[in-house]
Amino acid sequence: MNNPKSATVIGSGIIGLTSAIALQEAGFEVRIFTKELFDKSLSHKVGAVWFPYSIEPKEKTDRWAAISYKRYQEESKYAKGVSMISFLNAYSDLQEEKWVNQLPHGTAREATPTELPKGMENGLIADVPLTEPPLYLPFLVERFLESGGKIELRTFSTLGELDELEAWVVNCTGLGAKAICQDEDLHPMRGQILRAEKLEIPSFADPTRKGALSYLINRSEDSVIGGTDYDDDWNEQEDPEDTMKILDRLKNFGVNQKPKILETIVGLRPKRSAVRFEFDPNYPSIFHNYGHGGAGYTVAWGCALELANEFKEVILGK
Helix, strand or coil, rough: EEEEEEEEEECCCCHHHHHHHHHHCCCCEEEEECCCCCCHHHHCCCCCCCCCCCCCCCCHHHHHHHHHHHHHHHHHHCCCCEEEEEEEEECCCCCHHHHHHHHCCCCCEEECCHHHCCCCCEEEEEEEEEEEHHHHHHHHHHHHHHHEEEEEECCCCCCCHHCCCCCEEEEEEEHHHHHHCCCCCCCEEEEEEEEEEEECCEEECCCCCCCEEEEECCCCCCCECCCCEEEECCCCCCCHHHHHHEEEEHHCCCCCCCCCEEEEEEEEEEECCCCCCEEECCCCCEEEEECCCCHHHHHHHHHHHHHHHHHHHHCCCC
């Protein structure tokens, strides 16, 4: 390796971009190789509200989520596409909602009966970060490039190909890591969402029923209505039946305003029994950072900053 302070990030979604910027902030020279630019990535398709959904292990992911919360809270003062919003989350067992403990004191509270949508029995309301990918991802790319970073289109098929790069490598390929790493634990969780004209209804989510994930996220110019959470479903095409289910669930929550649909979006979340966050045992110059399920934005900065600290300790000895 010619330059120990040179790092290459594979992937330009939210995990790749935050990892690259965190490494720059730690003193590394960073380039990004990606099979497609950020606006074609899964990260560009999602609602991206802060909530630790469908991600393990909780003891680590809650910590990463808390770090990310603080970063987004600071960025909301100046970054494009980042704001703090009031968000209602349904729950079945309050004892399982450990993520609340990672929020600033007094941030979360029980929703009153009048604040709960029709049919929702329990919910927590908290001020949380909302990131709007069409605005935030270009902001991150611009920041990365202005700090001397370079982005190049390139594909990889094996870990051996990554190992041949003369740099420390961070594998942020999301679902692509299934083939690159031959990772049998990694699988898709299909999501379908509807982008609609902005609705005058408070943002909320109900993740309590597997296979019937429901949420409404109001952004600056539109609303995102979701969704689906189908494991091992590789279908990236719009399913009209899912569209009807999404709209029916929204109506069942007492939302009588008929949404004007602008776009139907489908994406495959990279789900794993646990986020892979480690140096590869066989290729010690490669660090894996993938498998974030439905919470990529929620934990991205936490993972990125912890990754950068580990690189400083292991590689720079600081």
